[in-house]
Amino acid sequence: GQNIDQPTEMTATEGAIVQINCTYQTSGFNGLFWYQQHAGEAPTFLSYNVLDGLEEKGRFSSFLSRSKGYSYLLLKELQMKDSASYLCAVRGLSNQTGANNLFFGTGTRLTVIP
Amino acid sequence: GAVVSQHPSWVICKSGTSVKIECRSLDFQATTMFWYRQFPKQSLMLMATSNEGSKATYEQGVEKDKFLINHASLTLSTLTVTSAHPEDSSFYICSARAGSGETQYFGPGTRLLVL
Numbered sequence: 225g226q227n228i229d230q231p232t233e234m235t236a237t238e239g240a241i242v243q244i245n246c247t248y249q250t251s252g253f254n255g256l257f258w259y260q261q262h263a264g265e266a267p268t269f270l271s272y273n274v275l276d277g278l279e280e281k282g283r284f285s286s287f288l289s290r291s292k293g294y295s296y297l298l299l300k301e302l303q304m305k306d307s308a309s310y311l312c313a314v315r316g317l318s319n320q321t322g323a324n325n326l327f328f329g330t331g332t333r334l335t336v337i338p
Numbered sequence: 339g340a341v342v343s344q345h346p347s348w349v350i351c352k353s354g355t356s357v358k359i360e361c362r363s364l365d366f367q368a369t370t371m372f373w374y375r376q377f378p379k380q381s382l383m384l385m386a387t388s389n390e391g392s393k394a395t396y397e398q399g400v401e402k403d404k405f406l407i408n409h410a411s412l413t414l415s416t417l418t419v420t421s422a423h424p425e426d427s428s429f430y431i432c433s434a435r436a437g438s439g440e441t442q443y444f445g446p447g448t449r450l451l452v453l
Contacts, residue, residue, distance in 0.1 A: 257441070266431050266444040267382070311381065325372070326433070326442055330381040 226250045228329035230312050235335045236302055244297045244332045246312030254315040254324055258286050258297045261309045261331065270310075271297070299334075307336045341365050342434050344445035351422055352453055358418045359448045361432030367412035368434035372442065373405070376429040388415055422452045 227249045236242040248256070255274040259267035273279055273288035273295060285298040297310055309331040316327055341364040349357050361371060370389050374382040386402075388394035388409035396402045406418040415434075419426055431447040 259444075264429075264447075264449075266447040269441055269443065272441060325384055325387060327384065328381045 226314070226316060226327040228312055228314055228327060230310075230329040230332045232330065233333045233335070235337060236299075238302055238304060238336055238338050240302050241298065241300050242302060242334065244299075244310050244312075244334070246295045246297070246329055248293050248295070248312070248314045248329075250314045250316035250327065252317035252324075253290065256286075256288055256295050257313040257315070257326065258284075258295075259311040259313060261311055263309075267311055302336050304336050304338070307334060309333050342368075342432065342443045342445040344432055344448050346448060347446060348449050348451075350451045350453065353423055354421055356418055356420045357422055357450060358416055359430055359432070359450075361415045361417070361434065361445050363413050363434040363443075366434075366436050368415075369412065369437060370435050371409055371415040372433040372435075373407060373415075373417050374431045374433065376431060376447075382431060385417075419450065422450070424452045426450065427452045 229247045257272050258270040260270050261267040271279055271286040273286050276289055278287045283300045288295045311331045312329040313326045343362045345360045351357050372387050373385045375385050376382045384397050385400045386394045386396045386407050388407050390409050390412050394407035404420055409415040429447050429449050432445045433442045435442045
């Protein structure tokens with residue numbers, strides 16, 4: 225089966241750095257994605273890792289260790305608008321269909337305070 | 339990034355009626371489209387996967403006769419919730435990708451409220 229774990233909630237201060245962790249156990253692995261989702265809106269793509277290491281994109285960086293089944297999303301210079309849910313998603317094999325699908329964690333609700 | 343649209347964005351309907359939701363990829367050809375459902379404060383749950391011109395494949399626990407999916411072209415998929423009931427009230431989100439190794443892009447979602 226698919227099991228993706230993230231902390232439920234985090235709070236951080238404007239201007240600071242925050243790290244959101246994600247651990248996973250899935251049937252097959254074909255990449256890990258991070259999405260940002262504001263309340264009532266659809267997720268927007270942030271980053272993609274398929275090989276071990278760090279991918280940096282502006283204020284956002286994402287790290288992957290396939291051997292440990294672990295990823296994190298790092299947000300620097302936090303802004304108030306970064307308050308949102310951050311979803312870790314793994315592309316793996318559906319037990320039902322055998323197809324390559326994206327499976328989501330429960331999401332981490334980040335609150336940025338002044 | 340690529341653009342995926344959904345229509346309508348909001349639906350309020352009476353119990354027992356059917357509701358159709360459209361999902362379109364606007365600037366790429368989507369060989370595969372996905373339908374997700376999200377209840378409040380929960381994560382996205384994959385309902386079904388559809389490939390253009392093929393029957394949709396449904397995840398365990400999702401009734402295929404209740405949630406009808408049609409993927410008639412490379413840019414359009416529809417989800418019809420038949421005989422909707424209040425427990426079907428949820429946020430329905432479609433997603434599309436060009437190929438199996440490509441990024442999935444999400445539509446803006448459709449909020450369904452069944453009275």
